[in-house]
Amino acid sequence: MGISFKEVTHKYPGVKRKQFTIALDNINLDISDKNEFVAIVGKTGSGKSTLIEHMNGLILPTSGTVGVFDYVITPKERKNPKLNKIRKRIGFVFQFPEYQLFEETVIKDIMFAPRNFGMSIDEAKVRSIDVAKKLHIEDLLNKSPFNLSGGQMRKVAIAGILSYDPDILLLDEPTRGLDPKGQLEIMELFKRIQEETNKTIIMISHDMDLVYKYATRVVAMKDAKIIYDGNKIDLFKSDKYKECNLVKPNVLSLIDYLNEKGNYNIGYDTYSLEDLITKLEGGGDSNE
Ligand SMILES: Nc1ncnc2c1ncn2[C@@H]1O[C@H](COP(=O)(O)OP(=O)(O)OP(=O)(O)O)[C@@H](O)[C@H]1O
Numbered sequence: 323m324g325i326s327f328k329e330v331t332h333k334y335p336g337v338k339r340k341q342f343t344i345a346l347d348n349i350n351l352d353i354s355d356k357n358e359f360v361a362i363v364g365k366t367g368s369g370k371s372t373l374i375e376h377m378n379g380l381i382l383p384t385s386g387t388v389g390v391f392d393y394v395i396t397p398k399e400r401k402n403p404k405l406n407k408i409r410k411r412i413g414f415v416f417q418f419p420e421y422q423l424f425e426e427t428v429i430k431d432i433m434f435a436p437r438n439f440g441m442s443i444d445e446a447k448v449r450s451i452d453v454a455k456k457l458h459i460e461d462l463l464n465k466s467p468f469n470l471s472g473g474q475m476r477k478v479a480i481a482g483i484l485s486y487d488p489d490i491l492l493l494d495e496p497t498r499g500l501d502p503k504g505q506l507e508i509m510e511l512f513k514r515i516q517e518e519t520n521k522t523i524i525m526i527s528h529d530m531d532l533v534y535k536y537a538t539r540v541v542a543m544k545d546a547k548i549i550y551d552g553n554k555i556d557l558f559k560s561d562k563y564k565e566c567n568l569v570k571p572n573v574l575s576l577i578d579y580l581n582e583k584g585n586y587n588i589g590y591d592t593y594s595l596e597d598l599i600t601k602l603e604g605g606g607d608s609n610e
């Protein structure tokens with residue numbers, strides 16, 4: 323049991339009465355709570371954030387239902403105590419992490435969720451420091467979260483969810499604002515967490531290189547609809563990716579070039595430039 327959207331439509335009210343924006347249009351989607359690394363991609367404004375904000379009841383469907391674990395979120399649930407239980411199992415990092423931080427110090431911020439979900443102060447502190455070390459932000463622990471750079475804020479927001487060890491991680495552009503090394507470090511950390519614990523990770527990203535390297539399934543959105551849901555290779559073999567304003571990952575552009583001009587036969591199952599170099603060193607052949 324994981325996350326299951328059934329005919330979900332979401333309409334945001336407009337400025338004028340009776341005006342609205344359809345941000346999700348009749349969405350059906352199933353994601354397991356184990357072992358998935360799903361990237362949600364698509365044009366700006368296509369509905370990605372709205373989609374994942376339904377996954378922990380942050381916003382409610384206008385019509386349809388969202389099943390999360392054994393609980394069903396319907397258009398009417400406002401204050402249901404069970405929603406809090408769901409949130410304990412689902413960690414959410416917002417697209418704009420500054421909206422998520424509010425404590426006086428970074429350590430208090432990271433400790434907030436585990437404390438809120440009933441962990442003792444001592445345990446929450448140990449876990450928070452441990453997570454801060456993994457993210458290389460231990461020197462920020464006594465600073466105010468509001469005096470940080472955008473990238474540092476994002477790392478604190480990520481630490482804030484890893485500290486309570488949720489079953490599913492929802493990440494809205496988790497690498498945005500981080501320097502290139504920081505982006506790779508964070509992605510490697512998510513990958514390690516996923517491999518070691520079989521948690522499901524659902525990540526929105528505009529970075530096709532990271533999507534191609536790390537995701538195992540891609541959901542592509544256009545105009546409030548899902549227009550592709552499947553493996554990352556087929557998305558880029560078809561022309562669907564162009565419809566969503568996506569560009570091919572660099573590794574695939576290079577593979578196209580080598581296959582065309584260099585007489586190679588390298589398959590799209592080559593997910594990063596490092597993989598490609600290894601393949602070329604090994605002779606360059608690969609089945610597609
Ligand atoms: N709070 C809101 N009130 C009204 N309309 C909204 C609100 N949030 C989003 N929308 C509209 O809903 C649509 C989908 O927005 P959403 O934020 O889900 O897109 P997105 O795919 O996450 O875009 P981005 O890549 O820019 O983050 C857009 O047309 C947007 O203008």
Ligand SMILES: [Mg+2]
Nearest residue numbers: 370371372417
């Ligand atoms: Mg968004």
